[in-house]
Amino acid sequence: RAKAEGGGLCRIFDPEMGARVRERRILEHDLRFAVERGQFHLVYQPQTAIETGEVIGFEVLLRWHHPERGNVPPDRFIQIAEETGSIEAVGEWVLRTACREAASWTQPLRIAVNVSAVQIHSARLSGLVREILVETGLAPERLELEITETALIRDFDRALASLHLLKALGVRIAMDDFGTGYSSLSNLRAFPFDKIKIDRSFIMSVDSNDQAAAIVRAVMGLGRGLALPVLAEGVETQGELAFLMNEGCQEAQGYLMGKPALISHFAHVVDEETTAEDGKRRKSAA
Numbered sequence: 702r703a704k705a706e707g708g709g710l711c712r713i714f715d716p717e718m719g720a721r722v723r724e725r726r727i728l729e730h731d732l733r734f735a736v737e738r739g740q741f742h743l744v745y746q747p748q749t750a751i752e753t754g755e756v757i758g759f760e761v762l763l764r765w766h767h768p769e770r771g772n773v774p775p776d777r778f779i780q781i782a783e784e785t786g787s788i789e790a791v792g793e794w795v796l797r798t799a800c801r802e803a804a805s806w807t808q809p810l811r812i813a814v815n816v817s818a819v820q821i822h823s824a825r826l827s828g829l830v831r832e833i834l835v836e837t838g839l840a841p842e843r844l845e846l847e848i849t850e851t852a853l854i855r856d857f858d859r860a861l862a863s864l865h866l867l868k869a870l871g872v873r874i875a876m877d878d879f880g881t882g883y884s885s886l887s888n889l890r891a892f893p894f895d896k897i898k899i900d901r902s903f904i905m906s907v908d909s910n911d912q913a914a915a916i917v918r919a920v921m922g923l924g925r926g927l928a929l930p931v932l933a934e935g936v937e938t939q940g941e942l943a944f945l946m947n948e949g950c951q952e953a954q955g956y957l958m959g960k961p962a963l964i965s966h967f968a969h970v971v972d973e974e975t976t977a978e979d980g981k982r983r984k985s986a987a
């Protein structure tokens with residue numbers, strides 16, 4: 702049986718590679734027009750305070766609906782957009798659309814927007830963010846930019862300068878996917894982060910796996926030492942949430958609290974009127 706499979710693999714290997722190259726060329730090309738053709742939309746995933754369970758903000762996640770290919774996941778197209786330069790226009794569209802959306806809410810909740818390495822290293826980013834904040838009227842402290850470590854190592858000095866310009870505008874910076882990149886610890890010290898997001902791979906089965914638990918505890922210790930709040934990504938079970946609460950983790954995001962969805966799905970959260978019921982809830986939480 703192995704032999705038959707091996708033979709099969711050999712025969713299909715070349716055409717498959719050709720198909721992948723063709724596919725990539727098509728995506729490369731189509732990405733250049735996707736913004737103007739209205740093929741992108743945003744979904745929002747709640748981020749909650751673990752202690753109270755309240756939604757404190759949303760991460761904004763990009764979705765591409767390709768006319769022939771259907772939904773193409775970000776893990777498939779973001780890197781291509783970075784390598785071909787399309788990310789500049791795409792990233793600008795994401796920032797502007799998300800800020801405009803958040804500025805329209807009655808609740809001053811936060812939005813967390815993913816920013817790619819290419820954007821961080823572009824001299825335009827802080828100017829663009831300032832322009833969008835002015836244009837939309839969004840309070841800067843409501844905007845959080847999520848940056849992965851790999852985005853910072855390409856050109857340390859430029860990345861650092863870029864983050865300081867952004868901080869000067871009053872926006873917040875979160876380290877995304879913490880623990881999966883390089884030299885995490887020196888990055889944490891060097892860059893002006895406001896939050897650590899522990900990668901989903903460490904949260905998975907944290908309540909039943911001793912190694913995962915040890916790593917999450919260590920990150921919690923780091924957060925305490927550096928006075929940075931920690932958000933756990935990819936929380937899927939009550940057991941994981943209970944573990945995180947017990948370890949003093951401040952924030953959580955994951956399918957347990959809510960999957961990414963159109964903002965209309967969260968209308969009652971972002972446009973919630975303050976009622977007597979809320980007053981009661983706040984008092985009992987305090």
Ligand code: C2E
Pocket residue numbers: 746761762763774775776779792795815816817847877878901934935936937954955956957961
């Ligand atoms: P990320 O920033 O780490 O985003 C979290 C990813 O985990 C999202 O995948 C989200 O849907 C998924 N997720 C959240 N909770 C759970 C959970 O409980 N279980 C599981 N299995 N998954 C969960 P998504 O939307 O496919 O995005 C993947 C990555 O693509 C993001 O990782 C981010 O790096 C990138 N990305 C998404 N939108 C943008 C964008 O607008 N700009 C840039 N530059 N990158 C983006």
Ligand code: MG
Pocket residue numbers: 760815847877
């Ligand atoms: Mg993110």
Ligand code: MG
Pocket residue numbers: 877878898900934
């Ligand atoms: Mg992440």
Ligand code: MG
Pocket residue numbers: 878
């Ligand atoms: Mg990620």
